[in-house]
Amino acid sequence: MRRGALPHGASAAGKPGEPGEPGGGRGGNHSPRAGFGAAAPTQDGAGRGGRPDEIAGDVMLRECVEWLFTPAGSTARGLGLVGETVAMGARHRRCRAAWEPHLQKCREVMLRAARMCPGRGTVVVCGSGYCLDVPVRRLAGMFERVVLADAVHPLRARWLAGKCGNVRLLETDMTGLLGQAGAWREGLDVGAIRSVAPEGLEEFEPDLTLSANVLSQLPLPVKAWLIKLGCGEDGVAQVCRRIVAAHLDWLWGLPGMKCLVTDTENRDVDGGEVLEETDLLYGATLPPGGETWTWHLAPRPEISRHFDRIRLVSAHIRSERPPA
Ligand SMILES: C[S@@+](CC[C@H](N)C(=O)[O-])C[C@H]1O[C@@H](n2cnc3c(N)ncnc32)[C@H](O)[C@@H]1O
Numbered sequence: 508m509r510r511g512a513l514p515h516g517a518s519a520a521g522k523p524g525e526p527g528e529p530g531g532g533r534g535g536n537h538s539p540r541a542g543f544g545a546a547a548p549t550q551d552g553a554g555r556g557g558r559p560d561e562i563a564g565d566v567m568l569r570e571c572v573e574w575l576f577t578p579a580g581s582t583a584r585g586l587g588l589v590g591e592t593v594a595m596g597a598r599h600r601r602c603r604a605a606w607e608p609h610l611q612k613c614r615e616v617m618l619r620a621a622r623m624c625p626g627r628g629t630v631v632v633c634g635s636g637y638c639l640d641v642p643v644r645r646l647a648g649m650f651e652r653v654v655l656a657d658a659v660h661p662l663r664a665r666w667l668a669g670k671c672g673n674v675r676l677l678e679t680d681m682t683g684l685l686g687q688a689g690a691w692r693e694g695l696d697v698g699a700i701r702s703v704a705p706e707g708l709e710e711f712e713p714d715l716t717l718s719a720n721v722l723s724q725l726p727l728p729v730k731a732w733l734i735k736l737g738c739g740e741d742g743v744a745q746v747c748r749r750i751v752a753a754h755l756d757w758l759w760g761l762p763g764m765k766c767l768v769t770d771t772e773n774r775d776v777d778g779g780e781v782l783e784e785t786d787l788l789y790g791a792t793l794p795p796g797g798e799t800w801t802w803h804l805a806p807r808p809e810i811s812r813h814f815d816r817i818r819l820v821s822a823h824i825r826s827e828r829p830p831a
Contacts, residue, residue, distance in 0.1 A: 542591045542594065542595065542724060542727055543594075543595045543724075544591055544592070544593070544594025544595035569597070570593050570594065570597050573593045573596070573662065574589055574590060576662065577589050577593065577659065577660075579658075579660075579678075580658075580678065582680075582686055582688075582689065583659050583680075586688060586731070586732060587728060588658050588659045588685075588728055591724075591727070592636060592637070592661050593661070595636070595637065596663070598805070599639055602803070602804070602805065602806065605803040605806045606639075606802070606803070606804075608803075609640075609800065609802035609820060610640045612800050612820070613640035613719070613720065613822070614641070614645075616768055616798065616824070617640075617641060617719070617766055618642055618645060620715060620765075621645075621646060621649050622649075623764060623824065624714050624763070624764040626714030627649060627650050627651060628651050628713075628714045629650060629652045629653075629654060629712065629713045630649075630652070630713060630714065630715040630716070631654045631708060631711055631713040631715070631716045631717070632654065632655050632656060632717045632719050633656050633681060633758075634657055634681070634721020634724065635655035635657045635664055635719060636659075636664065636719070636720075636721075637664060638663065638664050640720055641655075641719050643655070643667050644670075644671060647671040647673050647674050650673070650715070651673060652673050652674075652711075653675070654674075654676075654711055654713070655668065655674060655675070655676050655677065656679050656681070656705065656708060657677075657678070658679065658681070658685060660678065679706050679707050679708065680705065680706065681721065681725055682702045682703070682705075682725050682726075682750050682754075683704070684702060684703075685728060685729075688728070688732045691732065691733070693736050693737055695736065697738050697743065698742070698745070700746045700749070701749060701753070702753035703753075704753075705757070712762075712763075713763050715763055715765075716761050716764070716765050716766070717768070718758055718765070718767045718768065718769065719768055720768055720769060720770065720820075721754075721769075722754055722767065722769040723751075723769055723770050723787040723788060725750050725751065725754055726747035726750040726751060730746070730747055733746060744789060747789045748791065751788050752791050755793075759825060763826075764824065765823075765825045765826070766824045766825075767793070767823045767825075768820065768821075768822045769787075769793075769822075770787055770818035770819065771786070771787055771788055771793070771818075771821050772785065772787055772818065772819040773816065773817075774816070774817050774818075774819070775811075775815070775816050776814060777813060777814045782814055787818075793821055793823060794823050798821070798823075800820050801820070802818040802819075803817055804816050804817060
């Protein structure tokens with residue numbers, strides 16, 4: 508993919524490590540899923556010590572076990588969300604040091620939003636995932652209730668919820684499209700595909716809603732599925748754009764405080780040279796201001812010996828509703 512191009516490609520959902528599965532490939536924006544994970548180290552196991560086949564075997568086994576034992580609905584599993592989640596956890600283990608400054612910044616911003624929040628009833632975390640970037644215990648100490656909302660709750664999130672008495676897990680689809688996707692067939696009218704507001708969140712009346720590095724991920728399962736059905740690149744990109752826009756409209760329209768943390772752009776870099784860059788938000792614009800930083804998602808040799816993959820991240824805290 509060249510500079511400025513939208514990600515494209517085709518993939519089948521399946522177990523981590525399967526060829527063509529998002530978690531099994533390079534997992535960056537070269538995959539149709541453009542997720543944060545990758546199931547296995549580079550083929551030669553460079554930089555990790557030990558025999559490559561042994562290392563890859565251990566990694567794969569751990570991921571397969573986690574994939575099997577992560578409770579999830581058949582839709583989320585079938586669309587590859589469990590594989591992607593497990594793969595992200597695996598990449599975090601491999602790139603822990605490189606990720607830590609980014610994770611730290613995310614937690615700081617979320618805590619700042621929590622301190623600014625006048626109400627201390629409920630905080631909802633959209634895209635809680637592994638809760639790597641979410642200060643769950645701190646939030647649980649500040650609010651009466653913490654709701655972790657995700658399509659897949661990995662074992663770590665379940666363990667955290669078990670430790671804190673006031674943390675609740677909500678399995679929900681932030682786009683409302685995951686359940687529909689299975690019924691889509693070749694030749695469908697992609698122009699008619701519209702995201703809907705996440706189910707089950709209204710009842711919580713959150714004082715604070717955090718969107719935790721989920722925005723760029725929302726279009727990915729739908730995108731992979733549409734590509735598999737043979738939909739054209741432009742139509743798929745339009746659907747992705749609408750999914751991103753719908754999450755932003757929903758978030759900014761909520762009462763209470765809102766905090767958005769999202770990666771906005773992917774860059775593959777070699778030293779000072781940007782080899783490729785991709786807009787992860789499909790042209791959606793974020794409010795002016797906010798804070799930005801760089802996330803070293805995949806330092807070499809994680810994906811390649813020839814480039815590092817970085818993400819530009821943006822964070823925004825808002826309390827007011829946008830004008831109608
Ligand atoms: C990269 S993770 C976010 C990182 C997470 N906050 C953490 O600290 O580990 C993205 C999350 O978005 C979730 N996700 C993707 N599409 C979703 C959807 N349609 N509805 C709900 N969650 C979704 C995935 O399950 C995943 O846990």
